[in-house]
Amino acid sequence: MTLSERMYLPAIAQGLGITLKHFFKKKATINYPEETRQRSDVWRGLHVLKRDENGAERCTACGLCAVACPAEAITMTAGERKKGEEHLYREEKYAVTYEINMLRCIFCGLCEEACPKAAIFLQDDKLAPARYERDEFIYGKDRLVEPLKTTETK
Amino acid sequence: MDSVLLIYKGIYILAIFGISLLIATYSTYFERKIAAFIQDRVGPNRAGPMGLLQPLADAGKLFFKEEFIPAKANKGLFILGPGIAMLVAAMSSAVIPFGDTLIIGETSFDLIAIDVNIGILYIFGVVSLGVYGLMIGGWASNNKFSLLGAIRAASQNISYELAMGLSLIAVLMLSGSLSLKVIAEQQTGFNWNIWYQPLGFLIFLICAFAETNRTPFDLPESEAELIGGYHTEYSSMKLGMYLFAEYINIFVVSAVMSTLYFGAYNFPFMENLRNAFDDPVLGNNVVTIIGVAVMFAKIFAFIFFFMWVRWTLPRFRYDQLMKLGWNILIPLAILNILLTGGGILLYEHFTK
Amino acid sequence: MTESLFFFFASLTLLCAIMVVISKNPVYSVIFLILTFFSISAHYILLNAQFLAAVNIIVYAGAIMVLFLFVLMFINTGKNVESTLKKNVLAKIAGTVAGGLLFIVVVAALKDVALGHPDPATYDSQVGMVENLGKVLFTKYMLPFQLVAVLFLVSMVGAVMIGKRETGEQNF
Numbered sequence: 001m002t003l004s005e006r007m008y009l010p011a012i013a014q015g016l017g018i019t020l021k022h023f024f025k026k027k028a029t030i031n032y033p034e035e036t037r038q039r040s041d042v043w044r045g046l047h048v049l050k051r052d053e054n055g056a057e058r059c060t061a062c063g064l065c066a067v068a069c070p071a072e073a074i075t076m077t078a079g080e081r082k083k084g085e086e087h088l089y090r091e092e093k094y095a096v097t098y099e100i101n102m103l104r105c106i107f108c109g110l111c112e113e114a115c116p117k118a119a120i121f122l123q124d125d126k127l128a129p130a131r132y133e134r135d136e137f138i139y140g141k142d143r144l145v146e147p148l149k150t151t152e153t154k
Numbered sequence: 155m156d157s158v159l160l161i162y163k164g165i166y167i168l169a170i171f172g173i174s175l176l177i178a179t180y181s182t183y184f185e186r187k188i189a190a191f192i193q194d195r196v197g198p199n200r201a202g203p204m205g206l207l208q209p210l211a212d213a214g215k216l217f218f219k220e221e222f223i224p225a226k227a228n229k230g231l232f233i234l235g236p237g238i239a240m241l242v243a244a245m246s247s248a249v250i251p252f253g254d255t256l257i258i259g260e261t262s263f264d265l266i267a268i269d270v271n272i273g274i275l276y277i278f279g280v281v282s283l284g285v286y287g288l289m290i291g292g293w294a295s296n297n298k299f300s301l302l303g304a305i306r307a308a309s310q311n312i313s314y315e316l317a318m319g320l321s322l323i324a325v326l327m328l329s330g331s332l333s334l335k336v337i338a339e340q341q342t343g344f345n346w347n348i349w350y351q352p353l354g355f356l357i358f359l360i361c362a363f364a365e366t367n368r369t370p371f372d373l374p375e376s377e378a379e380l381i382g383g384y385h386t387e388y389s390s391m392k393l394g395m396y397l398f399a400e401y402i403n404i405f406v407v408s409a410v411m412s413t414l415y416f417g418a419y420n421f422p423f424m425e426n427l428r429n430a431f432d433d434p435v436l437g438n439n440v441v442t443i444i445g446v447a448v449m450f451a452k453i454f455a456f457i458f459f460f461m462w463v464r465w466t467l468p469r470f471r472y473d474q475l476m477k478l479g480w481n482i483l484i485p486l487a488i489l490n491i492l493l494t495g496g497g498i499l500l501y502e503h504f505t506k
Numbered sequence: 507m508t509e510s511l512f513f514f515f516a517s518l519t520l521l522c523a524i525m526v527v528i529s530k531n532p533v534y535s536v537i538f539l540i541l542t543f544f545s546i547s548a549h550y551i552l553l554n555a556q557f558l559a560a561v562n563i564i565v566y567a568g569a570i571m572v573l574f575l576f577v578l579m580f581i582n583t584g585k586n587v588e589s590t591l592k593k594n595v596l597a598k599i600a601g602t603v604a605g606g607l608l609f610i611v612v613v614a615a616l617k618d619v620a621l622g623h624p625d626p627a628t629y630d631s632q633v634g635m636v637e638n639l640g641k642v643l644f645t646k647y648m649l650p651f652q653l654v655a656v657l658f659l660v661s662m663v664g665a666v667m668i669g670k671r672e673t674g675e676q677n678f
Contacts, residue, residue, distance in 0.1 A: 019192045019466040029196040275560035282568025293579050308572050
């Protein structure tokens with residue numbers, strides 16, 4: 001090595017220059033709760049079970065989504081629609097329970113493609129947020145079904 | 155008259171103490187901010203506007219944490235260690251001239267706590283005692299990592315004190331005085347010592363990094379090898395004291411370097427500014443106040459430099475550290491003394 | 507003021523010095539020795555010899571005692587060392603003889619000392635300042651000063667000789 005190389009001072013100055021350049025660089029941080037990262041149009045986020053135009057659940061509990069799911073995150077039990085429940089469920093057969101385990105789900109969107117009734121969708125604006133307990137990651141119908149538009153049930 | 159001066163000195167010392175504590179507190183904040191900025195992050199920004207209350211939150215956390223003393227530790231010395239570190243750090247800013255004189259009425263107030271004629275030796279003595287805080291704390295913890303950290307701190311401080319002292323001698327040869335006030339006064343305007351002592355300054359700077367245990371020489375607390383070094387067993391505010399002492403030391407060393415090499419409170423064209431005022435008292439006071447601001451600007455620049463280096467350079471290996479101190483810096487410092495002596499002789503030969 | 511300070515520091519010095527001797531734990535001894543150096547430095551300041559005070563702290567308290575502490579931390583300061591030393595009759599005799607000799611030397615040195623009473627009119631209060639000290643060292647005491655430098659050089663060379671690795675040695 002030459003003398004100037006062995007002094008290391010030019011190299012140190014160079015390193016300091018690099019860090020100084022980064023000091024004034026635009027920061028990569030996004031202040032999450034206030035700002036959110038711009039997502040892709042085809043982003044696959046939290047699932048939703050859609051209702052039809054009359055507010056009845058579209059899902060008919062055929063189980064195709066559960067079959068299509070590579071992570072086996074979806075379970076459901078089917079039930080028969082009773083008289084007087086036509087405004088609640090569109091088809092004669094409906095899902096009594098419908099659970100998605102968000103810890104298993106890989107958000108691949110295959111359930112969305114498998115659904116013949118266009119009932120399940122992965123929203124592009126919602127995430128499955130972090131929680132403290134594992135149980136809380138099993139989303140039932142209460143959290144999956146789209147809220148009614150007329151009556152604001154939470 | 156005397157009592158006025160006495161009260162003034164008391165207030166001034168309290169003010170300097172408060173300022174060093176404040177700067178040390180906010181150094182933690184700026185350390186985190188600068189680290190974040192260098193790494194393209196934003197750093198703490200939740201507590202208060204821009205995260206400015208973060209140090210208070212940290213201090214509150216440290217105060218309320220559990221005070222833990224290991225069962226086999228030497229309890230008295232365990233408590234004494236951080237106390238010594240903090241005391242020594244807070245003592246050393248007493249002889250630093252933060253400004254020239256303020257004239258109020260007919261009294262002139264020196265902006266220096268105690269003007270002893272051995273100012274720089276005082277700082278040296280006090281700083282050399284700082285290592286006791288680390289050693290006693292590290293030994294009393296009864297922990298092998300702590301002990302290793304303490305031993306590293308001790309040998310590192312002693313080794314680099316030599317090179318630091320030798321590089322200092324060249325400055326003292328130029329100034330002919332040990333008083334920091336006199337050294338500051340000699341560097342009026344832009345006549346700073348750095349122009350005469352670039353090599354000496356470089357040696358002093360490197361030694362300052364080693365003396366304050368800062369990266370790239372932070373081997374006493376290198377977390378990869380020694381967990382936390384000498385403060386492995388410390389918790390709560392006792393740990394806070396060690397960290398605080400480190401930041402106060404950085405502040406003091408920055409102030410010393412500004413005073414010795416960068417003209418303390420002097421700034422270019424200060425005489426022109428002083429003469430621009432018709433009233434000499436007003437001119438003096440304006441120059442003094444700007445001088446204080448300039449002094450603190452220099453100190454902050456050095457503190458920034460310390461942090462900038464910390465987030466740029468990786469840590470040295472221990473044998474490299476010792477080799478740098480003993481084989482390179484000390485011979486260079488002696489060479490610097492010879493060069494300075496030769497320069498002074500030549501200057502006197504050609505001017506007289 | 508000065509007198510009461512003197513008595514305070516004198517008693518502090520003596521107390522710390524006694525504690526150095528009677529402390530069971532060597533680390534405590536070293537800490538008390540450091541305190542002793544401090545109070546001696548305080549005496550220097552009372553005598554207006556600030557340079558000596560600072561140098562005393564830098565060299566003794568700041569460097570040499572750090573090395574003492576350094577060594578003490580390495581050797582295990584357990585009880586076994588102490589007990590063997592205390593039981594050894596030879597050690598007791600040697601200690602008594604050495605202490606007695608030191609006492610005789612101190613008494614002999616102090617016997618003929620006349621307390622100086624400097625004339626306030628001619629006394630120069632700046633005599634202990636660093637400029638005057640330097641002038642005296644480099645004029646009146648030039649030869650002893652240089653001899654001390656040679657002594658240090660010799661000890662440094664000796665230390666290097668001891669610390670030097672010999673060919674084929676693989677100790678570290």
